[in-house]
Amino acid sequence: EAQVTQNPRYLITVTGKKLTVTCSQNMNHEYMSWYRQDPGLGLRQIYYSMNVEVTDKGDVPEGYKVSRKEKRNFPLILESPSPNQTSLYFCASKRGIGGYGYTFGSGTRLTVV
Amino acid sequence: ILNVEQSPQSLHVQEGDSTNFTCSFPSSNFYALHWYRWETAKSPEALFVMTLNGDEKKKGRISATLNTKEGYSYLYIKGSQPEDSATYLCAFIDNNNDMRFGAGTRLTVKP
Numbered sequence: 001e002a003q004v005t006q007n008p009r010y011l012i013t014v015t016g017k018k019l020t021v022t023c024s025q026n027m028n029h030e031y032m033s034w035y036r037q038d039p040g041l042g043l044r045q046i047y048y049s050m051n052v053e054v055t056d057k058g059d060v061p062e063g064y065k066v067s068r069k070e071k072r073n074f075p076l077i078l079e080s081p082s083p084n085q086t087s088l089y090f091c092a093s094k095r096g097i098g099g100y101g102y103t104f105g106s107g108t109r110l111t112v113v
Numbered sequence: 114i115l116n117v118e119q120s121p122q123s124l125h126v127q128e129g130d131s132t133n134f135t136c137s138f139p140s141s142n143f144y145a146l147h148w149y150r151w152e153t154a155k156s157p158e159a160l161f162v163m164t165l166n167g168d169e170k171k172k173g174r175i176s177a178t179l180n181t182k183e184g185y186s187y188l189y190i191k192g193s194q195p196e197d198s199a200t201y202l203c204a205f206i207d208n209n210n211d212m213r214f215g216a217g218t219r220l221t222v223k224p
Contacts, residue, residue: 035214040216041216042202042214042215042216042217043157043202043204043214044214045212090156090157097210098144098145098206098210099144099145099147099162099164099206100162101147101149101159101162102147102149102157102159103159104156104157104158105156106155106156107156
């Protein structure tokens with residue numbers, strides 16, 4: 001089954017404790033992206049990657065890092081999480097840039113206390 | 114800055130009603146417009162990818178139209194059912210591949 005797998009689904013952590021949210025897709029998609037969703041603000045892009053070893057900042061990249069060492073994986077790293085990073089996170093992939101539709105992961109609800 | 118507006122913010126209809134809502138976007142530098150359906154506790158799923166002015170897409174009881182010259186797209190649901198209850202998101206993509214989501218229209222269909 002074609003899918004984007006995101007882990008974990010839920011995570012509660014403490015301020016400053018480094019964490020990684022994993023994202024993997026099995027569709028050989030070139031383009032992958034991370035979004036956060038906050039009430040009233042819609043989906044905002046954190047980082048995106050157009051291909052292996054090619055990453056770029058989205059609208060809200062502060063406090064996050066990503067890497068794209070392999071085509072299928074696009075982990076999101078929070079080096080020192082803070083409470084304002086409490087949010088619902090989605091990883092998404094699509095075939096390429098332009099008009100292709102996204103396939104979204106199941107989401108990660110992160111709480112930083 | 115890409116401004117993508119969706120209206121209304123929320124909508125309550127009775128089962129069997131037909132309904133529609135709007136996505137407004139910049140009328141310049143248009144590349145594509147997506148519609149997604151997002152059910153509670155699930156992830157967004159792509160409904161339509163629209164690229165041409167005048168495009169009309171249909172999937173079952175749901176259809177969408179696109180007017181790139183005036184910068185809007187309508188999503189229509191004919192004979193709404195409770196299972197149509199979801200948030201409907203649109204996303205605008207420009208020629209620079211910048212993609213922006215609207216905040217969504219939350220539809221509730223009462224039995």
